[in-house]
Amino acid sequence: MKKVSTLIAFLSVCLMAHAQKSYTHSLSGIKKVVVSSNTTMEFKTGNSNELVIGHIETKDGHQHHDHNDDQIDERAKGLTPIYAGGNDNTNGFGFSVEKEGDVLKVKDLKSFMQRSGLRFTLPKGIDLSIDTGNLGSADVNGFDSDIEVNSNVGGVVLTNVTGPITARTSTGNIEVVFTEVNQTSPISLRSSTGAVDVSLPANTKANLELKSTMGNVFTDFDVKYQQEEGMKVVGANRKIDTQINGGGVLIKLSSSVGNVYLRKK
Amino acid sequence: MDCKQFENNILDYLDGSLAEAEKQRFKAHLQSCASCQAELEAQQKLMTLFGQVPQETPSDRLRDGFLDMLAEEQQAQVVHMAHKKEFPWKTAFQIAASIALVMGGFFLGGLRSGDTSQEQISALQQESKVLKQQMMLALMENRSPSKRIQAVNYTEEIAQPDATLIKALADRLLYDANSNVRLAAAEALGNFKSSQQARAALIEALNTEKDPSLQIELIGILVRLQEKRALEPMKKLLETQETPIYVKEQLNNGITQLI
Ligand SMILES: [Zn+2]
Numbered sequence: 001m002k003k004v005s006t007l008i009a010f011l012s013v014c015l016m017a018h019a020q021k022s023y024t025h026s027l028s029g030i031k032k033v034v035v036s037s038n039t040t041m042e043f044k045t046g047n048s049n050e051l052v053i054g055h056i057e058t059k060d061g062h063q064h065h066d067h068n069d070d071q072i073d074e075r076a077k078g079l080t081p082i083y084a085g086g087n088d089n090t091n092g093f094g095f096s097v098e099k100e101g102d103v104l105k106v107k108d109l110k111s112f113m114q115r116s117g118l119r120f121t122l123p124k125g126i127d128l129s130i131d132t133g134n135l136g137s138a139d140v141n142g143f144d145s146d147i148e149v150n151s152n153v154g155g156v157v158l159t160n161v162t163g164p165i166t167a168r169t170s171t172g173n174i175e176v177v178f179t180e181v182n183q184t185s186p187i188s189l190r191s192s193t194g195a196v197d198v199s200l201p202a203n204t205k206a207n208l209e210l211k212s213t214m215g216n217v218f219t220d221f222d223v224k225y226q227q228e229e230g231m232k233v234v235g236a237n238r239k240i241d242t243q244i245n246g247g248g249v250l251i252k253l254s255s256s257v258g259n260v261y262l263r264k265k
Numbered sequence: 266m267d268c269k270q271f272e273n274n275i276l277d278y279l280d281g282s283l284a285e286a287e288k289q290r291f292k293a294h295l296q297s298c299a300s301c302q303a304e305l306e307a308q309q310k311l312m313t314l315f316g317q318v319p320q321e322t323p324s325d326r327l328r329d330g331f332l333d334m335l336a337e338e339q340q341a342q343v344v345h346m347a348h349k350k351e352f353p354w355k356t357a358f359q360i361a362a363s364i365a366l367v368m369g370g371f372f373l374g375g376l377r378s379g380d381t382s383q384e385q386i387s388a389l390q391q392e393s394k395v396l397k398q399q400m401m402l403a404l405m406e407n408r409s410p411s412k413r414i415q416a417v418n419y420t421e422e423i424a425q426p427d428a429t430l431i432k433a434l435a436d437r438l439l440y441d442a443n444s445n446v447r448l449a450a451a452e453a454l455g456n457f458k459s460s461q462q463a464r465a466a467l468i469e470a471l472n473t474e475k476d477p478s479l480q481i482e483l484i485g486i487l488v489r490l491q492e493k494r495a496l497e498p499m500k501k502l503l504e505t506q507e508t509p510i511y512v513k514e515q516l517n518n519g520i521t522q523l524i
Binding site for chain 1: 267268269270272297298299300301304408409410411412414415418443444445446448449476477478481509511514515
């Protein structure tokens with residue numbers, strides 16, 4: 001009997017530890033997820049209609065843990081942490097999750113110092129709005145939905161996406177690789193001092209607006225200003241308005257200080 | 266079927282072009298999802314709105330002809346949607362815009378046959394303009410920044426914007442949470458050179474905007490408009506410590522061009 005209760009105690013400790021490693025929320029009736037966090041964020045696609053928040057795995061397969069997960073604070077026994085940004089309703093995972101109509105708002109309550117990377121797994125068709133706070137970054141892969149990203153110093157990497165996409169950084173770079181380009185509404189990518197680097201399928205139909213106020217614009221697409229082979233400077237200090245493959249949805253890329261790169265994929 | 270697929274199927278469902286298996290899956294999702302029920306209702310209302318547009322037109326003959334025309338066009342649209350999936354007819358605004366376009370074509374036809382009065386035609390044109398503007402204003406409130414940018418860009422087609430439209434653009438410029446939308450609004454307002462209301466909004470934005478790259482765009486637009494009232498906020502920005510050095514460069518450059 002004693003053995004059994006020890007086993008139960010052991011198992012429940014395991015379960016508690018497990019509960020700390022990921023958090024799952026149903027996305028039934030949800031079309032858009034709004035995420036804000038100050039850490040490195042990865043967004044991956046999953047097959048079930050739910051949001052799973054976990055830690056980013058390192059190359060050897062181990063998960064990063066949040067900095068204070070490992071230290072058990074004896075003084076905090078029987079108490080729950082409270083946060084200035086809202087109430088943790090994620091079983092100690094440190095998030096506030098609220099449903100507003102068909103939008104799910106997911107707010108990280110922990111600080112940059114308390115996190116070391118988060119992975120969000122969602123269905124590929126769900127619309128995303130991502131705010132990386134002051135120091136966070138976003139790496140998004142495989143979504144064919146409407147994506148909005150606002151970042152400050154952290155970079156924004158969007159791979160295997162279709163748009164519509166609206167992204168903005170202060171100093172971080174913006175890198176986007178499109179599998180195809182959704183023609184329904186504009187793509188707009190802006191940075192103040194970072195680079196904007198975009199790869200499109202060669203047959204993409206689009207109206208392009210490319211601009212770097214103080215840097216250069218490079219492309220290997222056939223645009224009017226191009227004079228020589230390869231990736232050439234197509235126009236410093238001015239806006240390039242042109243069409244590719246007969247024209248299509250507006251793709252607007254700009255940086256004030258950084259360079260703008262538009263590549264054929 | 267998830268909500269996204271449901272959303273993509275709504276128009277096909279409403280115009281009856283959904284295959285039977287798809288339709289069953291569509292209905293199954295509809296049963297289980299309150300937010301998609303609401304979305305479907307909204308789309309139905311929108312479609313009804315298009316159907317009702319010409320009801321208050323003066324001449325019965327004109328109206329009947331117009332309704333036939335509209336019905337034909339909706340029919341054509343159905344075919345369009347069923348066979349050319351990649352064509353971007355999926356947003357409500359584009360449907361509205363295309364119907365407005367057909368209305369324009371119809372007016373020309375009416376003019377040639379000479380059997381309708383100029384006033385009747387302008388009344389119809391006026392209504393289509395109002396509808397188009399209402400759709401544009403509604404799209405400016407969409408929760409997707411990409412859709413809001415699209416709505417702002419549509420204003421480029423309007424030669425003589427009214428005060429409501431300029432106000433809507435000014436609100437985007439001053440209050441939109443997304444700075445890419447604010448930039449699109451600044452550029453749109455910059456196109457309305459003769460509107461004092463538009464100029465005032467751009468000057469106000471230079472006073473309040475914190476995004477450095479947007480500050481640079483505003484400086485560029487106001488200098489291009491030769492707007493001397495921008496000198497004061499430009500000088501103020503130049504004296505502000507937080508203003509990045511590359512913005513100050515543009516300010517100095519702009520000020521010399523305005524003085
Ligand atoms: Zn649904």
